[in-house]
Amino acid sequence: ETGPLWEFIDKPVTAWGGMAPLAQLLERGGVRDDIRRTPWPCGRSNRAADPTETFLAFLVTLWTGGFRFAHTAHLRGDVALREMFALKSVPAPCTFTRWFNRFGPGDVDLCTSSR
Numbered sequence: 001e002t003g004p005l006w007e008f009i010d011k012p013v014t015a016w017g018g019m020a021p022l023a024q025l026l027e028r029g030g031v032r033d034d035i036r037r038t039p040w041p042c043g044r045s046n047r048a049a050d051p052t053e054t055f056l057a058f059l060v061t062l063w064t065g066g067f068r069f070a071h072t073a074h075l076r077g078d079v080a081l082r083e084m085f086a087l088k089s090v091p092a093p094c095t096f097t098r099w100f101n102r103f104g105p106g107d108v109d110l111c112t113s114s115r
Contacts, residue, residue, distance in 0.1 A: 014080035
């Protein structure tokens with residue numbers, strides 16, 4: 001007799017498991033720290049989304065084939081993908097549009113020259 005072919009686990013599962021090496025690269029390569037040190041435009045509210053988390057969530061959306069701000073919503077429901085990239089929360093799609101609208105020419109120059 002052999003054991004069961006399938007068993008249930010309590011771990012979250014994602015179709016994007018192949019993204020794990022990229023998530024590790026962000027951590028081990030210091031990319032996450034570079035993103036954290038970038039002077040992003042910040043919201044003024046005490047409930048404003050963390051700009052580092054917002055940018056990382058946007059990157060993950062692009063890497064998983066998203067090409068509209070609305071596509072960022074799939075991250076909100078994919079617990080395993082969020083855990084893989086250590087995203088505490090993912091803002092709503094309208095937050096991304098508002099955040100990118102804050103960027104003026106000076107902000108773009110500041111973000112690109114801060115390296």
